Amino acid sequence: MSLAEVGRFDRNLANIIAGRLEAEGIPSIVFDGGASIADVSYLLIPVRVMVDDSDLAAAKAIVDAA
Numbered sequence: 001m002s003l004a005e006v007g008r009f010d011r012n013l014a015n016i017i018a019g020r021l022e023a024e025g026i027p028s029i030v031f032d033g034g035a036s037i038a039d040v041s042y043l044l045i046p047v048r049v050m051v052d053d054s055d056l057a058a059a060k061a062i063v064d065a066a
Contacts, residue, residue: 003029004053006063008046017049017063024062026055 006028009017014030021028031048051059 002053003050004056006049006051006056006059008048011045011047014047014049017066020066021049021051021059021062024058026051026059026062028059 006017006021008014011033014033018028018030028049028051031050032045033047049059
C-alpha cells in the first residue's frame with residue numbers, strides 16, 4: 001500500500017472530503033489536521049487528504065465533481 005495525495009484543503013473541507021470518499025467506499029486519511037492548534041494559525045495550514053494510490057483517480061474524480 002502506498003499513499004497518494006488527493007489535494008490540500010482547509011481543515012474543515014479536508015474532513016468533509018474524507019467523509020465523502022469514505023461514503024463512496026474509498027478509505028482516506030487526513031494528514032496535518034492537528035498542526036499548530038495552539039493558536040489560530042491552524043486555519044492557514046493546508047491539510048492533506050490521502051488515499052491508496054490505486055484509488056487516486058477515483059478520489060480525484062469525486063472531488064472534482066463536487
